Amino acid sequence: MIVLLLGSGGREHALAHAIASSSDCEKLFTAPGNPGTAACGRNVALDPLDFEALMDFCEEEGVDLVVVGPEAPLVAGIVDAFGERPTAPAVVGPGKDAAQLEGSKAFAKAFMARHGIPTAGYKAFTAAEREEGLAHLAAAPTPIVLKADGLAAGKGVLILEDRAEAQAEFAAMLDGKFGDAGHQVVVEQFLDGVEMSVFAVSDGETYALLPSSKDYKRIGEGDTGLNTGGMGAISPVPYADTDLMARIRERIVAPTVRGLAKDGLDYRGFIYFGLMIVDGEPLVIEYNCRMGDPETQAVLPLLDQELLPVLEALPDGRLDDLVEPGGDLAVRPGAAATIVLASGGYPEAYSKDKAIEGPADPASPASPADAALIYHAGTRLDGEGILRTNGGRVMACTGRGPNLAAALDQANAAADTLCFEKLYRRSDIGSGF
Ligand code: AMP
Ligand code: GLY
Numbered sequence: 001m002i003v004l005l006l007g008s009g010g011r012e013h014a015l016a017h018a019i020a021s022s023s024d025c026e027k028l029f030t031a032p033g034n035p036g037t038a039a040c041g042r043n044v045a046l047d048p049l050d051f052e053a054l055m056d057f058c059e060e061e062g063v064d065l066v067v068v069g070p071e072a073p074l075v076a077g078i079v080d081a082f083g084e085r086p087t088a089p090a091v092v093g094p095g096k097d098a099a100q101l102e103g104s105k106a107f108a109k110a111f112m113a114r115h116g117i118p119t120a121g122y123k124a125f126t127a128a129e130r131e132e133g134l135a136h137l138a139a140a141p142t143p144i145v146l147k148a149d150g151l152a153a154g155k156g157v158l159i160l161e162d163r164a165e166a167q168a169e170f171a172a173m174l175d176g177k178f179g180d181a182g183h184q185v186v187v188e189q190f191l192d193g194v195e196m197s198v199f200a201v202s203d204g205e206t207y208a209l210l211p212s213s214k215d216y217k218r219i220g221e222g223d224t225g226l227n228t229g230g231m232g233a234i235s236p237v238p239y240a241d242t243d244l245m246a247r248i249r250e251r252i253v254a255p256t257v258r259g260l261a262k263d264g265l266d267y268r269g270f271i272y273f274g275l276m277i278v279d280g281e282p283l284v285i286e287y288n289c290r291m292g293d294p295e296t297q298a299v300l301p302l303l304d305q306e307l308l309p310v311l312e313a314l315p316d317g318r319l320d321d322l323v324e325p326g327g328d329l330a331v332r333p334g335a336a337a338t339i340v341l342a343s344g345g346y347p348e349a350y351s352k353d354k355a356i357e358g359p360a361d362p363a364s365p366a367s368p369a370d371a372a373l374i375y376h377a378g379t380r381l382d383g384e385g386i387l388r389t390n391g392g393r394v395m396a397c398t399g400r401g402p403n404l405a406a407a408l409d410q411a412n413a414a415a416d417t418l419c420f421e422k423l424y425r426r427s428d429i430g431s432g433f
Pocket of ligand 2 (some may be wrong): 292
């Protein structure tokens with residue numbers, strides 16, 4: 001099987017490593033990739049949003065399957081575009097309509113309401129409904145949760161204590177603070193609980209779960225400060241016992257997969273459920289139509305079955321050949337923890353091009369049997385072969401062990417081997433369990 005993977009972050013390095021380690025993988029291309037994915041296959045300088053160029057490349061190289069890391073190509077309709085060219089390979093992921101689960105918060109909320117999936121109460125307002133929205137906010141209980149409807153690079157959610165500030169932000173969103181993403185604003189009930197993420201693969205009829213994960217979104221220790229893409233992750237979630245996972249399957253995952261089929265939405269890919277557990281009951285905060293970053297770097301190293309056959313089965317609707325429907329993918333015992341190494345200043349302005357010192361060949365994670373894996377995210381090799389920083393989140397170090405404490409020790413030990421100017425990492429990932 002010849003595979004084309006799209007994306008260039010730490011998630012994609014983890015996916016590339018898992019795909020390339022599958023016995024069925026003849027060749028792996030990553031577009032555009034990073035130095036880590038280059039060690040798993042060949043990087044190609046193609047834009048993940050240039051569907052025509054990607055299809056031409058797939059024809060030239062005989063690509064059999066396309067795997068999409070980030071949401072943008074899915075929300076832009078890559079599955080539909082490839083579906084229209086008879087010679088194009090299958091793409092793992094939802095069609096454009098189904099990708100609205102991530103692409104539009106108002107769509108996702110209406111989907112959940114229609115299918116009885118537990119979520120925070122909400123009202124959605126368009127620019128034409130500005131006055132109703134302001135009146136609603138004047139009487140809403142605080143804190144107030146405001147969400148720009150569309151993709152806003154993780155910045156479109158505001159949680160505000162002050163009603164007047166919420167009204168001003170609401171108006172700013174409708175006035176284009178997040179561009180088109182704010183043409184509609186969702187005002188949501190605040191949920192007080194603990195967060196976790198669950199990932200499913202679905203072939204449109206059935207699903208299977210990957211290990212659960214918790215990601216650490218804020219930049220500062222103790223989960224304080226600005227939101228980031230994620231500064232670390234652990235897997236599985238210590239409080240996600242069999243009872244809670246059974247409720248998550250029954251109330252959230254199964255109704256979502258059934259709801260998609262009922263609505264005629266083509267969804268054959270990863271489903272990311274961002275959950276809040278309130279008094280033991282799971283509610284959906286958000287759907288994403290892809291895997292999480294950095295959760296993927298913690299979750300995939302726990303898999304005890306090859307990833308590529310599972311991905312191959314999704315577009316063909318053959319998942320039940322490989323896994324028990326509604327069950328779990330095979331996982332190894334123990335835990336994994338991932339610590340992100342960021343450039344100081346991230347998620348605001350930060351510098352690039354700092355030389356990265358570390359193990360002789362940090363371009364490839366250790367073999368799957370090893371306890372620590374180093375994934376590349378924002379890195380590049382310069383003309384002289386020196387590895388340099390090239391983004392806010394630079395690398396992700398994953399440790400594995402018989403329990404979370406052991407996994408964290410391994411992750412920290414791996415992170416200690418890497419060094420660059422203004423390196424910043426959180427020291428409290430996974431603490432408190
Ligand atoms: P999202 O971009 O939807 O993942 O939201 C970003 C973060 O905002 C989430 O990870 C939560 O921590 C928080 N959040 C979103 N919605 C709510 C809510 N209804 N109640 C409390 N916190 C929320
Ligand atoms: N780590 C959060 C996300 O990938 O959306």
